[in-house]
Amino acid sequence: MLLFRPSITQINNVLGITKHNDFVAEPMGEKSVMALAGIGEVLGKRLEEKGFDKAYVVLGQFLVLKKDEELFRAWLKDTCGANTRQQGDCYSCLREWCDSFL
């Protein structure tokens, strides 16, 4: 007996699918760091405090780490305390964006 029936939108929100697709679909321009998949309000605030206020600044860091997954994950964890899932979401989001636009 299913009392809670999530909508497709809700599922997509929880899984971060829409956010990921929206980000990798177009050049990031001046998008805020919270537009990145895996980065919500809390993490976004922490990143902004460290000076990473735009998505392209995080992209810069991603590129300086040579797009390496392990390094980027470690950096993200140290900088804003992202958990494994958030690290993964952000990494795959940026990597796919780079595959399309870089």
Place this chain on the structure above:
Amino acid sequence: MTTLSSKSAEEIRWMLDDYGIKHGPVVDSTRALYEKKLREAMAKQRKTKPQSDRTYYREEAELTYVHHHRPQRYDAVSHRARSNYRGMDYTDEPAIYRTQASPFLNVSQARNMPFEPEKPNILESSSTRWVPVWLQILVFLIVSGLLYLIFINMEPAEPVKRLT
């Protein structure tokens, strides 16, 4: 604790290569991350080195004699004025040459060496296990206690349950 923060970016790059850590350019935004990775690698090397060299003999025994000094050499050399990182490797080489000159003499010395530091190191390394030993023993006692209780409670029922 070596003063990694006082090293130049170039030296950090050399050290990362030495430890085989994959890395990009050492810039302001990546410096902290690489220093952390280096500290982890150095701590790991200090833990695993003395144990892994136990089974080595002749030539490797000479290496253990040399490598046992290595962790301390990093500390000593970092204080030197012109911190040419490659100099750290050079300070180790005279030790190598010495051991190679008289291999048999140093084998007996080197064999005695690893045994002594191993004992305190084994005690140290056991304290960094994932699950502490006392906890394992405690869990074991609890589980065996529970099984014993079950066993005790089953006893009176056994003679009754007979298929006749």
